[in-house]
Amino acid sequence: MTDLGPVAWPPTPIRTERLVLRESEPRDRPTFVELLASPEVHTYLGGPRQRDELEREMPGTPERWPGSFVVDLDGAMIGQILLRRATGHSRPAAAGKADLGYLFLPGVWGSGYAAEACAAALDWLADALPGEPVVLTTQTANVGSMRVAAKLGFTEVERFEAWDAEQWLGMRSPVTQSE
Numbered sequence: 025m026t027d028l029g030p031v032a033w034p035p036t037p038i039r040t041e042r043l044v045l046r047e048s049e050p051r052d053r054p055t056f057v058e059l060l061a062s063p064e065v066h067t068y069l070g071g072p073r074q075r076d077e078l079e080r081e082m083p084g085t086p087e088r089w090p091g092s093f094v095v096d097l098d099g100a101m102i103g104q105i106l107l108r109r110a111t112g113h114s115r116p117a118a119a120g121k122a123d124l125g126y127l128f129l130p131g132v133w134g135s136g137y138a139a140e141a142c143a144a145a146l147d148w149l150a151d152a153l154p155g156e157p158v159v160l161t162t163q164t165a166n167v168g169s170m171r172v173a174a175k176l177g178f179t180e181v182e183r184f185e186a187w188d189a190e191q192w193l194g195m196r197s198p199v200t201q202s203e
Contacts, residue, residue, distance in 0.1 A: 028109055028122060031152040033090035040144045043137060045093040045105060048085055052094050055101040055129070056086040064130040068166040070187060095128070095141045102137060103128035105145040110159060115193055117181045118159040122149060124196075125160075126172075133168060139175045146176065146196065155198045164190045 034047035048056070059065055061075040087094075091107035103126060110123035124146070126138055149156060160178050162169040170192065178194030185191070 027089055028091045028107060028149075028153065031090050035148060035152075038093070038144050038148055040140050042097065043141050043144070044096040045141060045144055045148075046096055048087050048092065048094045050085050052101045053082060053084065053086055056104070057082060059104060059127045059129065062130065065127055068163040068169070068189075093141070093145055095126075095137065097132070097137065102132045103141065105141050107145060107149055107158075113159070113161075114186070115161075115182065115184065117195070118161065118193055121195070122153070122156050122158045123160070124158050124176075138168075138172045142172065142176055150198065157198060158196045160194050160196070162192055164192045 038045040057075060057078045060073045060078055063072050066072040087104065093105040093107075094101050095103040095105060106123075106125035106127075108123050108125070110118045110121050113119045113121075113123065124142060126142055128138055146158060149158065158178075159181070160173050160176075162173065164170065164183065173192070173194050176196060178196045181193045181195050183190055183192055
């Protein structure tokens with residue numbers, strides 16, 4: 025996966041009713057380590073990374089590239105939204121399209137933050153790259169992620185087997201506005 029291409033970055037922080045989407049800062053590093061080392065977060069993502077490896081290798085200000093948003097609640101990072109170009113995606117329907125991913129700390133699951141933050145990031149993308157379709161891939165067993173995809177308007181393109189599990193590929197077509 026690569027960055028999105030010619031987008032203005034970083035954007036002004038994006039505010040929703042409860043959250044702020046912003047660029048990462050040095051203070052977010054411990055939360056990035058927690059997200060990437062969490063067995064709960066990575067249940068459907070191939071497993072967590074080793075905490076000591078992350079501590080050694082993670083830069084002082086992690087994930088600073090166009091399309092990587094920190095999700096902030098009351099001044100603290102609770103998750104991350106990722107929008108990247110799916111250039112190397114194994115499924116032809118997804119190749120070259122914008123790909124949405126997200127990670128949230130387990131303590132905030134079930135609060136609607138993922139759908140709220142992803143909707144704001146998708147609105148930003150629609151302004152930055154009008155007409156851009158977006159894909160999302162998750163395991164069908166990941167009920168929470170499947171629920172978020174439905175709330176965001178993703179529709180199933182296909183199911184396929186990968187990493188010893190059934191995967192779901194959905195697409196969100198750009199919204200066309202009547203003139």
